[in-house]
Amino acid sequence: MEINGKTRTCGLIGNPVEHTLSPMIHNTLAELLGHNLVYVPFPVKAGQVAQAVSGADALNLLGLNVTVPYKSAVIECLKEIDGLAGNIGAVNTLVRTAGGYKGYNTDMEGLYRAMVSEGISIAGETVILLGAGGAARAVAYLCAVKGAAQVYMLNRTLDKAQAVAGEVNRAMGREVICPMALENYTMLPEGKYLTIQGTSVGLAPHAEEAVITEDAFYEKVGTGFDLIYRPWETKFMQLTRAHGGQAYNGLKMLLYQGIIAYELWNDVKISEEEAQVVYERLKGQFV
Ligand code: NAP
Numbered sequence: 340m341e342i343n344g345k346t347r348t349c350g351l352i353g354n355p356v357e358h359t360l361s362p363m364i365h366n367t368l369a370e371l372l373g374h375n376l377v378y379v380p381f382p383v384k385a386g387q388v389a390q391a392v393s394g395a396d397a398l399n400l401l402g403l404n405v406t407v408p409y410k411s412a413v414i415e416c417l418k419e420i421d422g423l424a425g426n427i428g429a430v431n432t433l434v435r436t437a438g439g440y441k442g443y444n445t446d447m448e449g450l451y452r453a454m455v456s457e458g459i460s461i462a463g464e465t466v467i468l469l470g471a472g473g474a475a476r477a478v479a480y481l482c483a484v485k486g487a488a489q490v491y492m493l494n495r496t497l498d499k500a501q502a503v504a505g506e507v508n509r510a511m512g513r514e515v516i517c518p519m520a521l522e523n524y525t526m527l528p529e530g531k532y533l534t535i536q537g538t539s540v541g542l543a544p545h546a547e548e549a550v551i552t553e554d555a556f557y558e559k560v561g562t563g564f565d566l567i568y569r570p571w572e573t574k575f576m577q578l579t580r581a582h583g584g585q586a587y588n589g590l591k592m593l594l595y596q597g598i599i600a601y602e603l604w605n606d607v608k609i610s611e612e613e614a615q616v617v618y619e620r621l622k623g624q625f626v
């Protein structure tokens with residue numbers, strides 16, 4: 340692509356950003372669609388997120404992604420926030436509007452599209468959700484909004500799961516999230532559950548770890564979806580497969596959160612064929 344006077348810029352703010360795959364997603368999409376657009380990572384130092392957002396506005400940046408640790412801190416720098424992102428309390432995408440940026444959370448819809456593409460449904464399901472951090476909180480909303488019958492939210496720190504469950508249940512007007520301590524998985528009724536691994540345990544370089552390792556737990560996992568994609572096959576996925584379950588990693592979630600951001604910035608719809616081209620490129624980084 341020729342970079343010229345009309346090239347639009349998008350980027351990622353966070354710290355660290357050196358290992359991000361987002362430039363591959365967005366620059367591949369720009370190439371496929373013939374858009375005059377570049378996407379670059381911007382490391383932002385602690386305490387400088389407000390300057391970064393106003394600087395981006397001054398420089399006419401079309402859009403930004405936001406990653407750790409600024410997904411909540413960025414909210415007070417926005418002109419407007421999408422309702423769902425406001426409920427979740429985390430923003431990962433800024434879209435330029437007249438007078439400032441509007442914040443969205445595309446992680447959640449990204450996970451949903453990833454699940455749909457794998458033929459996994461949430462509506463009517465009983466779900467086990469491991470974790471109660473930023474990502475798991477978004478997943479809890481996703482499951483509630485998409486009509487899960489019940490979500491057992493298991494977390495090391497029970498208080499955090501209780502706080503998230505209280506919020507989501509109040510917002511939804513039904514007792515859909517049931518908070519539990521991790522070790523109490525033994526109390527779950529017999530069954531094969533859709534299980535979403537939303538803790539940071541098992542992330543490289545700690546690839547040999549899983550938040551629960553007991554066989555008795557994996558007897559209850561029908562489909563296991565790990566939000567982690569480094570390593571390609573996590574310990575949670577290995578244990579799920581060893582007990583006869585289907586297992587998926589989080590790379591498609593990353594792919595689709597990026598695709599939704601690109602669609603918002605450029606007012607386009609990315610086809611499944613185009614998504615597949617980007618996915619193959621991303622996958623090439625791992626296998
Ligand atoms: P976070 O807010 O820091 O939450 C971490 C979670 O992991 C908490 O529930 C925490 O439990 C639990 N945890 C951490 N260490 C633990 C341990 N030793 N034993 C038991 N539980 C432990 O992180 P996050 O932002 O939610 O991210 C979680 C994971 O999702 C990360 O690995 C991230 O890479 C992944 N993610 C993937 C995507 C994607 O696009 N695929 C997007 C977002 C996030 P406590 O509450 O007890 O501390």
